[in-house]
Amino acid sequence: MNAANVVEIRSHILDAVEAVVVEHGVGKLTLEVVARHAGLSKSGLLHHFPSKELLIDALVARTVECWRESMNKTIAAQTPGPFPTVRGVISCCLGEATEWNDQLRRTSTALLSVMVHCSRKDTPLHVYYRQLLSQMKEEMKDSAMANLVLAVIDGIWLRWVTHLAPIDSERILLIRELLQKLLASENKQLHHPS
Numbered sequence: 479m480n481a482a483n484v485v486e487i488r489s490h491i492l493d494a495v496e497a498v499v500v501e502h503g504v505g506k507l508t509l510e511v512v513a514r515h516a517g518l519s520k521s522g523l524l525h526h527f528p529s530k531e532l533l534i535d536a537l538v539a540r541t542v543e544c545w546r547e548s549m550n551k552t553i554a555a556q557t558p559g560p561f562p563t564v565r566g567v568i569s570c571c572l573g574e575a576t577e578w579n580d581q582l583r584r585t586s587t588a589l590l591s592v593m594v595h596c597s598r599k600d601t602p603l604h605v606y607y608r609q610l611l612s613q614m615k616e617e618m619k620d621s622a623m624a625n626l627v628l629a630v631i632d633g634i635w636l637r638w639v640t641h642l643a644p645i646d647s648e649r650i651l652l653i654r655e656l657l658q659k660l661l662a663s664e665n666k667q668l669h670h671p672s
Contacts, residue, residue: 491526492536492537492540496585499588507534508530525550535601535602538603541589542602552602553566562612565661567610568654569654572631572634575647583639620664624666626662630653630657
């Protein structure tokens with residue numbers, strides 16, 4: 479079996495894990511159920527992922543890596559100016575409402591479900607979130623503002639994932655503009671303190 483086939487099979491298995499978690503919850507996630515959902519034997523599944531914990535870790539890592547790639551690309555595309563990471567986070571997370579689609583909701587629901595059941599604080603999501611927040615704090619010289627930006631985005635995401643509030647272009651634009659105004663005010667404070 480070549481490396482491309484292994485990557486494809488592992489991705490298919492992780493798709494099955496995501497589907498099982500979204501459809502039935504983490505409590506129903508067993509190796510047998512995942513194998514059946516993926517169309518594999520249990521031994522075939524165990525060849526790629528020897529435990530349920532490794533399946534969950536791989537799902538979290540895949541999701542975080544996808545988000546990291548998207549975030550890094552958006553941050554790198556920011557025009558020169560203050561707070562490129564923060565502006566990139568706002569732009570990436572509060573882009574067009576069409577980006578908030580069914581696939582993102584499924585992935586987010588699965589991630590949220592497994593993270594609620596995870597007591598570890600060293601998952602790829604924890605590590606990436608701490609790195610991103612640290613980078614934002616360093617740029618802004620104000621941890622409260624960096625935390626506020628992420629809290630707003632996290633709140634919107636959580637409300638959307640849990641179906642508490644819909645996402646539409648008008649709402650996204652309004653929130654993005656408010657955060658951008660806060661950044662402009664913060665930049666003014668840094669360069670022209672009262």
